[in-house]
Amino acid sequence: MLELLGLLQARVEWTAPELAARLGVTERTVRNDVARLRELGYPVDGVRGRTGHYRLGVGAKLPPLLLDDEEAVAVAVGLRTLTGVAGFEESGGRALTKLEHVLPDRLRRRVNSLREATEAGPVNTDSNVEDPEVDAGVLAEIADAVRDHRGLRAFYGADEARIEIEPYRLVAWQRRWFVVGRAPATGAWAPYRVDWLTLRIPGGRTFRPAPLPGDLTELVVREVARTGWAVHARLVVDAPAEEVLARINPAVGVVEPRPDGRSVLVTGGDSLEIVAVWIGMLGLDFTVESPDALVEHLRVLADRYAGAVAGSPGCPPPSRYRGAPVGPPS
Structure with missing residues (x-):
């Protein structure tokens, strides 16, 4: 029956002889199994005659799931690790x-052994800022608006600016949820952080989708790095754009070439500490144009690192580091 259900899900229409041949059973067995699937709540439609066939219809309720051993264990483990929303x-x-209530005993023991034999490490190992939680209902509301081509009205950001957008796609990226949309008043496209959105009721007007200019991923990376x-x-990095691009993950930011052979890196993070770590890993000399708070943070780090190596053989005293240009050694 599980194989039969898989075949019905894989293709729109099957004749009884085709199903019997694929399953290695008689057509009568196929008819009996189809009847059993219907009893379980699966809407299997059948058409009689010379062109007769079976197809899986749309059900009004969720029927019982038929999972093989690996699928059942995968679902159970996945549910146990569900976090962040x-x-x-x-x-x-x-x-x-x-x-777990309906799992056979052998699978229940396997799931329990997996749970008891494993430990989950901290999920937020690359940031000193906790991951934002997004309400599942908000995500569902946005997804419905994307599907129905219905505008969103919301308060956005710490200043609760009033915005209206035509939602295009939901994007999960860098442990954040974004909705990519178009502002109907200006035609500008941008990604909006879902955890910064407070949806307003009623929503916006329905709209006719406009084609997204360019690549969706590039738009999200560029605009998130900027806003x-x-x-x-x-x-300002003392290296050509090609060299900087070769050293960074595209998710870190956007690189712009300069006429003098150097380049500009526009990047960001959830804290000054995160930004300092990213640019420190660049391995190139740089100058901070903004923000001023990052300059001060790097000065503190420079003194701290200088103090950490003070007294080491061949190392100049910490005073030699004070007042040095901001940026890691090349």
């Missing part, structure tokens, strides 16, 4: 309880 933890826990972080930085 407010509202999903509770519903995920309920779903896991229901699933989507808590801290934004603009650095």
Whole structure:
């Protein structure tokens, strides 16, 4: 029956002889199994005659799931590790309880052994700022608006600016959720952080989707580097753009060439500490154009690192480092 269900999901229409041949059974067995699937709640439609066939219809309710061993274990483990989106933890826990209740004993033991034999490390190892939680209902509302071509009205950001956008896509990136949309008043495209959105009721008007200019990923990376972080930085790097691009992950920021052979890196992060780590890993000399707070933070780091190596053989005293240009050694 599981194989039969998989075939019905894989193709729109199947004749009884085709299904019987693929499953290695008789056509009568196919008819009996189709009847059993219908009893379980799966809407299998059948057409009689010379062109008769079966197809999986759209059901009015969620029928019982038929999972093989690996799929059942994968779902159980996935539900246990579901984190980061407010509202999903509770519903995920309920779903896991229901699933474990119907698992065969051998699979229940396997899931339990996996749980007892593993430990989850901290999920936020690359930031000193906790990941924002996004309400599942907000994500669902935005997804519905994308599907129905319905505008969104919202308060956005710390200053609660009033915005209206035509939502195009939801994007999960860098442990953040963004909705990419177009401002109907200006035609400008931008990604908006979902955790900075407070949706207003009623929503906006329906709209006719406009074609997205350029590549979706490039738009998100470019605009998030410019406006989507808590801290934004603009650095002049003493290297051509090609060399900088070869050293960074595209998710870090945007690189712009300069006529003098140097380049500008526009990047950001959720804190000054995060930005300092990223640009320190660049391995190139640079000058900070903005923000001033990043300059002061790097001065503190320079003194701290200088003090950490003071007294080492061949190392000049810390005073030699004070007042030096901001930037890591080449």
